[in-house]
Amino acid sequence: MAWWNRLFKKKEPIQQEEDWEQLVYTRNGVNFDEEDQRKRYIVNCLEQIAEASKEIDLLTGEYTLVTSYLTDTDEIEALPAEQREEVNRVAGKLAGLEQERSRYREKKNRMRDADFYAIRKRENEIEEGIQKIRDGEKYGNLIRQDLHRLDGERHAYEYRRNELENLMNNQRGMAVIFLTALIVCVIMLVILQYAFEMDVYVGLFLAVGAGAVAISYVCIRYMDAGRELQRVEKTINKIIQLQNKVKIRYVNNCQLMEYLYLKYNTDSAAKLEKQWKMYQDEKEERKQFAEAEAKIEYYQKQLVQQLAGYRVQMPERWISQTAALLDKREMVEIRHELIQRRQVLRKQMDYNQEVAESARNEVKDIAATYPKYAQEILAMVERYDR
Template identity: 40%
Template structure:
């Protein structure tokens, strides 16, 4: 246990010793002129560093003290002046909060999108309407093309059916004629060889054949007329389809141009961009107004503070909440007092370092009178730098 205590005790002593400057000559051969001079120079450097640090600390100490004095001046202001300052400070607080909220809120669009929309803002609404109209027209034209294509398909199918019916009609007519001829031959043979009276048979055959041929002819002519009508309609559909296709191509080319012009792929996209642009523009303008108001209020605060002979008015722009919020003022005062205490501690430390180093130099000169002139020359030279 004693071993660990010694080990850690030694470590703590070393760490605490880092804050201490020891001007010890025990390990230096002071009879050596060179080492003696280097020791004095080391002390002079300590004095120089400590002096520079003391100057810096004094400046900072004066600044902190000035802040505290300004704070007391503000707290001691007449009620009317204090109320005026508090009103300005509250305005600055609100404007700063708006600034922070705006900065932390994601933008509705990128700067690139905003710049693009700003360039076409004057014609964006017209572009949306034009794109919407052309897209609706495109849908209508495509619907017309689909309907025409369906009708053409139906007419093609019907034309093939009518063509088959015409072929069938011709076939039936041939069959009817052949059948009539066969019946006539049979009747003739019966009349010649069997001496039968087949006159009625002739009449019936001729009558049936005439009726059949007449019906077939009527049907055939109906099919011919229907085929002509179908072909005429089909041709009309082809012409109409070509006309609609031309409209479709023109519409497509126009849409491609408009998409390129507005750098979008649809009217919906342009509308979304424009809607977001209007909102973003409103937000940015509000932010710009807020920033302008913030500059105005801070300038007003600085004028008021200077008129009240506050030495460091700029500081209060960044801690304006303390002007109207007593808790903030207490916190600021506590921080300043803490800073001043630390500065005082640093000042005392460096004064002690400078004093010890000065005493060391004097003691060395006193102990080694034979080297006094040389050492004083070193001191004077160092003091000139």
């Protein structure tokens, strides 16, 4: 009944984008007794661990930075009333000067203050951010193309696998038919010879020859289909392994883009680049306000010195966040944004940890399933750990 089930089994659907985050470990078509296949499968798992670990290392620094921002908000909120009043006094002076400059800008068609200060907060990293987002968008499109192509190839090979299984089933049936027909012909010829004393040697020779040729032809096609089926199974397994690698990159890229869009308050590199050019023009116009800028710089230094004395790790950040120092609602908004960014980073770190753990478990399971190769697998793991 096995061949009957294979004949009528359902085809596996092509994976959609929402399924790309799910890794698939399959050992179908992998012969672990063959060194090349065994090593290739283990190396694939180890490469997944290495890539996930690399991503975790890159994310840890940004996660620490965002956490330090949150710690600063706690330190400022916990200041005694007298110290907080002094901070608010300086912040109020700075905010007043900013308002004067804003009133001048409103007289002309200028860049919105919210956009200007949002970019100003990250002025030193905007160009790098634009390039990162542009590269991420380009890389994401390439990954999607690769995943669509791999899905198409996998579907094509699975379709071919079903064709080969059907072909093998048909060849088995034809072999049975030819053999039955040959036996019936031989029996009839024997009956004609002995019952009717007819000379049937030529007919017997032709029947046996034709049957042998037909059965040989069917057997050759059956064996060719079997060999091709093995090759197709191996190819499907290789595609699945490659999909796993690309899926990891797809998820990491999606989560990175989600974080960058949130960090730079944009939805595309083109939009951010347009805002950046507007900002540069605006900045050039504001050079004429040298006196106001000098006063702003003075109070900024005062604010930084004050906050630095209160265990604030990054006092420079609060130069552009005076509204948050004066208004608790603004401070709540900043904390909400930082918590969101940290959640995105944590989600990405957890995913990569899960990827690494899944790959490790797969390697451990293979070592347990094939204990005679455990030492070899352990040696490969130790080489990658170096």
